[in-house]
Amino acid sequence: xxxxxxxxxNQGIHVVCALFxxxxxxxxxxxxxxxxxxxxxxxxxxxxxxYNNEDCETAMKREMLEKTGITNFYVEQFxxxxxxxxxxxxxxxxxxxxxxxxxxxLKIKKKTEKTQDVEWFKxxxxxxxxxxxxxxxxxxxxxxxxxxxxxxxxxxxxxPKYFTLPELQKVYEVILNKKFDRRNFRKxxxxxxxxxxxxxxxxxxxxxPANLYKFIQxxxxxxxxx
Amino acid sequence: xxxxxxxxxNQGIHVVCALFxxxxxxxxxxxxxxxxxxxxxxxxxxxxxxYNNEDCETAMKREMLEKTGITNFYVEQFxxxxxxxxxxxxxxxxxxxxxxxxxxxLKIKKKTEKTQDVEWFKxxxxxxxxxxxxxxxxxxxxxxxxxxxxxxxxxxxxxPKYFTLPELQKVYEVILNKKFDRRNFRKxxxxxxxxxxxxxxxxxxxxxPANLYKFIQxxxxxxxxx
DNA sequence: TATATTTGCGTATTCCATACACATTCTATT
DNA sequence: AATAGAATGTGTATGGAATACGCAAATATA
Numbered sequence: 084x085x086x087x088x089x090x091x092x093n094q095g096i097h098v099v100c101a102l103f104x105x106x107x108x109x110x111x112x113x114x115x116x117x118x119x120x121x122x123x124x125x126x127x128x129x130x131x132x133x134y135n136n137e138d139c140e141t142a143m144k145r146e147m148l149e150k151t152g153i154t155n156f157y158v159e160q161f162x163x164x165x166x167x168x169x170x171x172x173x174x175x176x177x178x179x180x181x182x183x184x185x186x187x188x189l190k191i192k193k194k195t196e197k198t199q200d201v202e203w204f205k206x207x208x209x210x211x212x213x214x215x216x217x218x219x220x221x222x223x224x225x226x227x228x229x230x231x232x233x234x235x236x237x238x239x240x241x242x243p244k245y246f247t248l249p250e251l252q253k254v255y256e257v258i259l260n261k262k263f264d265r266r267n268f269r270k271x272x273x274x275x276x277x278x279x280x281x282x283x284x285x286x287x288x289x290x291x292p293a294n295l296y297k298f299i300q301x302x303x304x305x306x307x308x309x
Numbered sequence: 310x311x312x313x314x315x316x317x318x319n320q321g322i323h324v325v326c327a328l329f330x331x332x333x334x335x336x337x338x339x340x341x342x343x344x345x346x347x348x349x350x351x352x353x354x355x356x357x358x359x360y361n362n363e364d365c366e367t368a369m370k371r372e373m374l375e376k377t378g379i380t381n382f383y384v385e386q387f388x389x390x391x392x393x394x395x396x397x398x399x400x401x402x403x404x405x406x407x408x409x410x411x412x413x414x415l416k417i418k419k420k421t422e423k424t425q426d427v428e429w430f431k432x433x434x435x436x437x438x439x440x441x442x443x444x445x446x447x448x449x450x451x452x453x454x455x456x457x458x459x460x461x462x463x464x465x466x467x468x469p470k471y472f473t474l475p476e477l478q479k480v481y482e483v484i485l486n487k488k489f490d491r492r493n494f495r496k497x498x499x500x501x502x503x504x505x506x507x508x509x510x511x512x513x514x515x516x517x518p519a520n521l522y523k524f525i526q527x528x529x530x531x532x533x534x535x
Numbered sequence: 536t537a538t539a540t541t542t543g544c545g546t547a548t549t550c551c552a553t554a555c556a557c558a559t560t561c562t563a564t565t
Numbered sequence: 566a567a568t569a570g571a572a573t574g575t576g577t578a579t580g581g582a583a584t585a586c587g588c589a590a591a592t593a594t595a
Contacts, residue, residue, distance in 0.1 A: 090360040094322050096391075096402055134316040135400040139391040163389055163404050165365040174361040176322055176402075178389050234460075249542075267584060269543075274582090284591095290541040291591040475573075493553060495574080500551090510561095516572040517560040 152192030378418030
């Protein structure tokens with residue numbers, strides 16, 4: 084690469100993260116509200132520039148920590164967005180990540196130097212005028228999440244340590260926007276051998292309590308299951 | 310992004326393509342032999358730097374045309390390689406693409422300014438000392454190809470216009486390195502409704518001629534089939 | 536104690552994956 | 566011309582998974 088060629092100048096590398104969780108029986112995504120130019124006061128996916136001494140995943144986790152205070156979440160690269168005009172400032176490539184975390188005991192930092200707020204949004208309430216091309220990135224991430232939750236075991240990253248089968252089913256239903264038969268869902272998931280009954284039960288539900296299950300430790304995320 | 314921050318300096322964006330084909334009943338991948346530093350005389354995946362006025366896919370197709378003369382192939386992004394030390398020259402991110410083409414009537418350019426040769430390699434004969442981290446990229450691309458050929462319809466891009474069911478089966482067998490039962494493979498693939506019998510037959514094979522099939526035009530690539 | 540609600544378990548049926556037998560159609564050989 | 570060799574195309578039997586749906590059990594609340 085001839086570094087003196089002006090065609091190679093001013094290229095920036097960004098990382099951007101679509102972090103999903105399940106909260107109050109709904110799938111939600113984390114957005115941050117910008118303070119500065121460009122797109123002041125617009126919501127965006129947490130994102131930032133990559134330093135030249137770190138790889139993209141490291142940069143993304145650093146940005147997430149700096150901008151939202153969130154750490155220790157499951158993450159997977161899903162697509163690169165490289166339209167040369169995607170940023171009005173300069174040519175800025177974005178490496179997109181899907182993040183997944185369970186919302187139990189999760190605190191987020193609300194305000195930083197560059198952001199004035201950080202919030203979980205229902206998927207149906209994500210603003211269409213996100214900064215940059217982030218709405219397009221959000222849609223692509225959601226599409227990828229749908230495939231992943233069918234084909235792999237990432238649902239493990241969405242759930243708390245103990246959960247009931249109806250709760251597990253609800254996660255599938257809200258992400259895929261589709262109903263399943265209770266009895267068949269149970270049969271199918273149990274025979275996968277990914278979860279085990281803890282013997283404990285939920286309580287105070289006003290009906291027959293469901294058993295609490297947990298994922299079997301040894302089984303990894305991102306294992307093909309369907 | 311504060312462009313004066315030295316942490317953001319000297320970042321290059323590369324694209325790299327693992328182009329697969331089926332030739333002589335074998336899966337092959339296209340490699341180019343380098344002329345210049347770094348890695349003189351080493352084989353590499355076709356790759357090159359992205360101009361700041363084009364997106365990555367455009368850059369990749371331009372590089373493929375310049376370095377190999379190949380155009381009009383199916384392509385899909387699969388992973389970004391961002392280890393800061395992956396190039397000895399400077400920090401250079403690589404956006405990886407899988408390319409797929411059928412080798413019928415395919416000519417390749419053998420020599421360019423930067424490459425002294427371009428060749429199809431059997432997967433078992435790809436040198437382990439490819440330039441940069443290209444061997445790692447090759448392995449990742451192959452793994453992705455295996456998933457894609459099971460889950461989607463990309464096999465369409467590997468085959469010529471007319472093909473027999475045994476030929477189709479052979480493609481699956483060489484890519485997945487696994488044998489299938491003729492009769493069950495036929496039954497399964499036909500019921501997918503992706504291909505149709507042309508009524509024509511192959512000839513001069515020394516045995517009962519197989520019917521020639523073609524893909525139904527309207528069905529796209531990258532459709533989930535299994 | 537009765538009721539509403541939801542969980543957990545069971546069964547019947549249909550569809551798909553797999554295993555394997557046999558007939559067909561071509562080329563090559565004698 | 567007859568036959569052998571080789572691979573294709575068709576069919577069938579079986580086991581397991583997906584789907585549809587009936588019913589009993591357990592809890593909070595009235």
